Amino acid sequence: MSNCWRSRRGTVFSCGFEPGLFSCFGVLLLTTHVLYGEANTNTSVVVQKDAQFDITYLDTVTSENQTIYAFNHTVSKNKTEGVRVSVELLSERPNGPVLFVVRQKQAVLSFQVPLILRGLYQRKYQYTQVGRTLCQPPTLALSEMQFFYVDVSTLSTSGVHYQLRVSRVESFTLQTDKKFTFNATPSQPQFFKYVFPDGEDTVIVKVNSQKNFPCSVMSIQDIQCPVYDLDNNVAFIGMYQTMTKTGAITVQVINLYLVSLHHPQPYFSIKDTLSNPTPHCSFSYAVANVYIMGVLFCLGIFLSFYILTFLVKLKICLSNKRISFALSLSERPLDVVGRCRQESLSSVEEDDYDTLADIDSDKNIVRTKKYLCVSDLARKDKRVLNKKYQIYFWNIATIAVFYALPVIQLVITYQTVVNVTGNQDICYYNFLCAHPLGALSSFNNILSNLGYVMLGLLFLLIVLQRDILHNRALMRNDTPALECGIPKHFGLFYAMGTALMMEGLLSACYHVCPNYTNFQFDTSFMYMIAGLCMLKLYQKRHPDINASAYSAYACLAAVIFFSVLGVVFGKGNTAFWVVFSVIHIVATMLLSTQLYYVGRWRLDSGILRRILYVIYTDCIRQCSGPIGFRGVCVCVHRAAYGLIKRPNDFASYLLAIAICNLLLYFAFYIIMKLRSGERVLFLALVCILFTAVVWGFALFFFFQGLSTWQKTPAESREHNRDCILLSFFDDHDIWHFLSSIAMFGSFLVLLTMDDDLDTIQREKIYVF
Template sequence: MSNCWRSRRGTVFSCGFEPGLFSCFGVLLLTTHVLYGEANTNTSVVVQKDAQFDITYLDTVTSENQTIYAFNHTVSKNKTEGVRVSVELLSERPNGPVLFVVRQKQAVLSFQVPLILRGLYQRKYQYTQVGRTLCQPPTLALSEMQFFYVDVSTLSTSGVHYQLRVSRVESFTLQTDKKFTFNATPSQPQFFKYVFPDGEDTVIVKVNSQKNFPCSVMSIQDIQCPVYDLDNNVAFIGMYQTMTKTGAITVQRKDFPSNSFYVVVVVKTEDEACGGPLKFYSLLPDELLDAGNRSKTLDVVVSPAINSNVYIMGVLFCLGIFLSFYILTFLVACIENKRCAHGCCGLSPASPYEYGSFGELLGCVCVCVGGGGYIKVMALFYLYNKRISFALSLSERPLDVVGRCRQESLSSVEEDDYDTLADIDSDKNIVRTKKYLCVSDLARKDKRVLNKKYQIYFWNIATIAVFYALPVIQLVITYQTVVNVTGNQDICYYNFLCAHPLGALSSFNNILSNLGYVMLGLLFLLIVLQRDILHNRALMRNDTPALECGIPKHFGLFYAMGTALMMEGLLSACYHVCPNYTNFQFDTSFMYMIAGLCMLKLYQKRHPDINASAYSAYACLAAVIFFSVLGVVFGKGNTAFWVVFSVIHIVATMLLSTQLYYVGRWRLDSGILRRILYVIYTDCIRQCSGPMYIDRMVLLVMGNIVNWSLAAYGLIKRPNDFASYLLAIAICNLLLYFAFYIIMKLRSGERVLFLALVCILFTAVVWGFALFFFFQGLSTWQKTPAESREHNRDCILLSFFDDHDIWHFLSSIAMFGSFLVLLTMDDDLDTIQREKIYVF
């Protein structure tokens, strides 16, 4: 039996009459007539119907009638039952929308059909089929009967046909490790409930689909009403991320006081957010667009995450790997020191590589490369003076190149053989323009002055590190806070299938794996410190080999390299707090530093007097980082930027080539053009003569070919990842110079000692494996966050580390090995006089 209802338009009617209510009805009708005039034009008939689940109701609604469907169901405290309301508008062109209001005990849900959803540029898409899952309010009773009502109304004067169906949701409560498949559209979102089982504090929610588009959003929301499950409000609460084929969010129990949460999946109205095309429509005022078929089949599965024992194993594994290098270094030092204590080691008198039987000139020579490679040479007595030493070495050395070097060495030429000039021994223009240079020619400056010069490299990079790292740390903490507060998982490009949170950090494993850079950088500093201390002790004892033999020992650049490696670990960890397009420069800045310092160290080995100062070197590296920032901000698809950068790249390459070829004996002034034309006329036109410094010319020609090719590639391809492109330029130049150095070293009759050879081979192998894992590409900020997640993969080591973490492990070891190569590669020259060491 129907009851009296008050219409939303202010009139009252009854579907049936009872004797006791007749007079009441007459009074109310008279009052309504007085207040509103024509009652028959404003009345709305309200009809309430008892309805049942899983029955389709076909009905018509107009402005003059309103229908209420009454449903009831049993709600249990220990069981959640999902209820879904599905509506379809059958009229093709209704005069107005139909409003559906679902009234529950503690919640109200309303929506109109056709449903209007907005896209980019305020485009409006209409949907005539709408499906919504009701938010179930909690109950304190073990079991109770609850009612809810679906009100249907419209302001359309003509009848609007619709279809209504209320049904229970299958598998509304998700089970651990059980996959559930469902369909969703922009107007028919889906959400499910998950309750944490006992003993599980962290789970991973994975949503997958077989097709990329339409673009969709997955969200994790607390158990509260209303549930935000439309494209225009899904970002209001909880954690959310866009997805194409794959989405994954790690959920912790501590973030949800009710020990349960909703998994919400929404299909977006447009695909632009996922990197898809944006369709062209003619924009007319208030035009409603048909979005077409945007149905998407997805499956969801909730899996347990790792427990605290796996975290402990990951930390211990990481520490164990790098502490083993400390132990290995200590053992090598002990073995070498013990070997040296038992007697002489190193070059034998019968060795084909003796640089003039230097072993015979020193009654007993002990060469110890232990404990950081310390070379201790003890001369018991000299049999001959330097002139006899030179004569013997000149007759026995096989290579004529080094022979010519000796002949032109100022320290080994008889004074009677030439007319003496007052400045012949000091004028650097005369010394450095010789055709064949030896190390002694470029190691004339006071050692104390040079040591102070190169120590500035260390102090400067330490200062740079402090001023660079502090704002970086502050910024990434802000990034992480924004992610945690807003829940927007699209800000950071993690490998979400292997991102293990700890505290406020979303991906602790990616940060922990950078520990190797810091620990191995510190170990390298300790090794360099030991070498530095032992070398200074030798100088204090006035040991002749330390004063006159081998490559001049300057450790300032080595200290700077070790510090840069430690800072690379710190800044890489900061970058991985929230990796994205804007802070990738944090990860690459000190990579530029390391590449630049390694090239400077290679050049300093045989050019100690003319190597760049710390101020000019860091100024150039600052310019590189400046262009890196410009490339990130303006370089994407900007032709003008790439033209300017390519021109600067080529000009800088030519200027550096000139500096290296003339060993610094040229100047950039107003007369440079005239001098260039003169050289071209005399050496190329008037008479065709070859280059004076052939070895240098070969290196510089190869270097120019490589750099011009890289500049052309950048100008043509214009890669989006400008920072990596700039890093590739630095690495290519470093590898080219290193290969040239090794080749020239062997060509000059020098050799590589066993320890240095082991370091070279070991480092090459580790670099190969490291690059393999680097190019796995688990995420990329060159694409949209949704597209990046397509590259996500599960952990592959200890269920804790992914491919990129292994890249961190191996690359830190490879960088440490590369530094050891630079430190030990010229140890074979520690018993060779500097006027007999060739410069290249």
């Protein structure tokens, strides 16, 4: 905004106003002095000088004189030149600030020297050297002469010495894939112009500082006047982000100004500094037009698993037909013996078996045998158990709907705020490899989660096919299906596949705007997957006494509840860690007791005495305690580690506990399976080896750490890295690819690892 008025001598005065720089009162105060000061003192003098570029003018200004420097230059439509005004106060302690007003054809720029900027805790910092670049609005004429004026005035009664220099900015227009070096300080920001060439629609603007300056700001703005290039107004329009060493913003199809400036004082440090370090930065561009290739690559990888699964199923089907034809010409295998246990037709309620009067004593007799077999813990009606385990699937489907809908709504709100405000510090992306699409700021991080959904759906189809074949065998009254092998219950498998799909959906939601407030979106269903896998392992040998869906999901809800509390209150809070460690140890001991007593224990006044007795007899006296109590020792160790170290990322710490428990249980299951004389079939062995290798590579890419919301946004960008696959996907995207494949492989291991027992009677299969 500019206002013009005329003094008694006919000289035109102007005053420029920038939001956040001067108040209206200050401008009016200066105007009043100029208008009426001369009438009172009759000594005010206005001097206009013709000035030239690249010449340093040394002069003095007081309240009684004002100097106007007149410049002219030729503006061409096909060539853009930058003009920079640099001033410095030579007086050590001026009595008042000096106002510099630059009047152009389509804009007015004003600033005072010393320039006052505010840092941490509203502390003021004064700068006597100020440099500003003039905005260059486009011209319609091929070439025209333009004038601009630099007005210098002050209210100080004593003379203030200053120097003024106006120069042209070389390389004001930037080019794609060409690095450019420039200097910037808090009082001397820089901005440059970039025009999209024909055929380009996306560029990645990268700024790399060669010095570790505490905090800088880079901004992308449309080509217009004024350009907001000071710390107190850079957030007004466009996109901006803070940085220390590295910054990057992806821009689509707009001509732009790149603004780079430094905070007067780092907002994440309480150390005071009045120095003006000048880091050397490089500016480079990278064209990103590989969206179609990235989508095709992602679809191709996971569709290949569908094709491979179809080929494997086809081969198995052909092999089974040959075996069936051979068996039809000979006798049935001799190891398939025994009489089928008839299913009860009276009821299909879960607690039918428990209505018998002598059931408690029968359970105590059966479950206290020295060596339990699967038949001892598979006595309930099969249809009852099927209904019990199908509840896992329906419950997780219900949870998914009620959990996902508000999550989607919230992340859409996050993305909208980022797009409207232009604040790139809200979300912790890998900005060096963030490819926007529409309203989404990092489409590649969202696309790479497609594997969880597609492979989760494929696993559900595989389970459905096995379920159908098993039901057909039951309808034919096949003896192997009725009383051989591990009892087939598919409800938990359906729940696992659904959880894998939801993990993909919620991980995609988290990566819409990753930050510490929504990190639990990315981890909630990881807890679900780990818990369901452990339940499935336990269910294989303990079908009658496995936890119900209601109690299992209640425990998982408690885990997620503690995860949220840990993220919000866990950092440095001793009381929280003490409470969590106690609950962790107590819960582990109760679970181990449940496993040790095979579901036959009571929570009464004598439980502590019985626990101590078991620890003494099985762990101290014989030194051959069960895996449950050895697991207690491991859990106590992890709880002590958390209490002592108190890691900042509580959610990852809790997830590590769940995954560690799952791996320990899985290793124990495999070892006991081999010790029991069982074997692992070729298909299951291939799945185990393949999954182990993929998990190894996946964890390598996971620990690359491309960003971290435990630090400030500027510090997080120091970890950003360029794309490493197809110029579209980064390390974390590859983690998404590999971890989805590894989870799918882990599910296949659980599904196929006991296929060798399908022709073995349950009375000969040990429980462990």
